[in-house]
Amino acid sequence: MVFAWIRRLFQRQPQDSGATASNTAPTAATKRARTKRTHEASLARAQARSDEIDEALKRDRFLFKDRKVVLVLGQEAAGKSTFMRQAKKYSERTTGVSRSGENLHSPHRSRPGSAGSAGASSSNRSKHSSSSGTGKVHLSRWVAEIPFAARLQRGTTMHTTLVRVRRKTGTAQQRKWLHLFGCAEALLYVVDLSCYDEWADVPETDETMNRMRLAMRDFSDVCDSPLALFPTLIIVLNKVDLFRDKLRVAKIPLAVCFPEYQKPAGDLSVDVEVTSAVEYVAQLFMSQVHSPGGMPERRVHALCMNALETGQLGAQFQMLGEVLYQERIRRVLAE
Numbered sequence: 001m002v003f004a005w006i007r008r009l010f011q012r013q014p015q016d017s018g019a020t021a022s023n024t025a026p027t028a029a030t031k032r033a034r035t036k037r038t039h040e041a042s043l044a045r046a047q048a049r050s051d052e053i054d055e056a057l058k059r060d061r062f063l064f065k066d067r068k069v070v071l072v073l074g075q076e077a078a079g080k081s082t083f084m085r086q087a088k089k090y091s092e093r094t095t096g097v098s099r100s101g102e103n104l105h106s107p108h109r110s111r112p113g114s115a116g117s118a119g120a121s122s123s124n125r126s127k128h129s130s131s132s133g134t135g136k137v138h139l140s141r142w143v144a145e146i147p148f149a150a151r152l153q154r155g156t157t158m159h160t161t162l163v164r165v166r167r168k169t170g171t172a173q174q175r176k177w178l179h180l181f182g183c184a185e186a187l188l189y190v191v192d193l194s195c196y197d198e199w200a201d202v203p204e205t206d207e208t209m210n211r212m213r214l215a216m217r218d219f220s221d222v223c224d225s226p227l228a229l230f231p232t233l234i235i236v237l238n239k240v241d242l243f244r245d246k247l248r249v250a251k252i253p254l255a256v257c258f259p260e261y262q263k264p265a266g267d268l269s270v271d272v273e274v275t276s277a278v279e280y281v282a283q284l285f286m287s288q289v290h291s292p293g294g295m296p297e298r299r300v301h302a303l304c305m306n307a308l309e310t311g312q313l314g315a316q317f318q319m320l321g322e323v324l325y326q327e328r329i330r331r332v333l334a335e
């Protein structure tokens with residue numbers, strides 16, 4: 001059987017190359033057929049992935065029912081994982097317990113033999129068990145979560161859970177999680193400030209677009225989704241260190257992305273120039289948030305950070321805790 005196939009392969013070669021040299025029509029037809037087959041195969045793969053996500057969604061829905069969570073979204077490589085890692089470390093310091101993130105699911109990190117382990121079969125990989133005798137929760141491989149705790153000024157501790165949908169699922173697929181997390185207490189959207197002079201492919205099209213404008217469009221689309229009922233939106237303007245370097249060292253003006261931006265006149269200090277530019281970007285993102293009729297007024301906050309700079313982050317995470325706490329109180333009072 002195999003030999004017959006190899007023989008056919010070698011027999012065909014001279015004919016194929018002859019056809020290529022003398023006549024272009026069969027080559028064009030072959031190319032079309034090949035393109036069609038590739039297209040069909042990629043459609044089938046996309047459909048299989050979509051079905052797998054739908055299946056995982058059904059299971060995750062039970063785990064997140066009635067829980068207070070903050071959904072973390074953002075453009076590719078904006079720093080979501082870094083932010084979650086730092087939030088986990090901060091929470092461990094705050095509570096003094098080094099167990100935050102025990103539910104952070106990764107099929108590669110969970111114990112061998114457990115429902116989500118790398119050793120499990122691929123069909124099992126996306127499954128979770130709500131309890132495996134250790135109290136651990138194994139989410140589908142599309143979602144990661146960490147408990148977040150912040151010590152507030154008044155001495156109390158604010159607890160919530162940060163949940164992240166893995167970005168590699170693609171923009172269109174990510175929207176599916178709005179069914180699940182659209183009622184989260186807040187959406188935290190991470191923006192890479194330093195991408196204002198970069199270009200990226202627009203998902204599912206042949207276009208390219210400025211990365212910061214693309215992030216703004218994505219944020220706006222998420223906010224406008226009828227499934228997104230978040231009462232609170234928090235924009236994390238990340239990578240301020242790279243942003244500062246681009247503005248001041250590389251001298252790339254913010255106007256390459258926002259031509260209408262005018263920096264303050266005069267000989268500016270680093271702080272004034274960077275703060276002015278960050279505020280401008282923050283205002284633009286905040287202006288994407290609307291409160292559709294019939295919905296309670298949405299509140300939007302912005303935080304600016306360098307998620308790699310551990311020394312500075314305590315104050316930022318405490319501020320995040322304060323914001324979430326105030327918003328919770330506001331909602332309780334409004335009920």
Ligand SMILES: Nc1nc2c(ncn2[C@@H]2O[C@H](COP(=O)(O)OP(=O)(O)OP(=O)(O)O)[C@@H](O)[C@H]2O)c(=O)[nH]1
Binds near residue numbers: 082
């Ligand atoms: N200089 C600098 N680098 C950062 C900062 N935050 C994250 N990074 C780096 O940016 C890169 C991407 O960060 P990730 O946390 O993996 O980004 P992500 O949003 O989780 O990426 P995806 O999973 O691909 O969507 C990593 O190399 C980080 O070390 C920051 O504030 N400053």
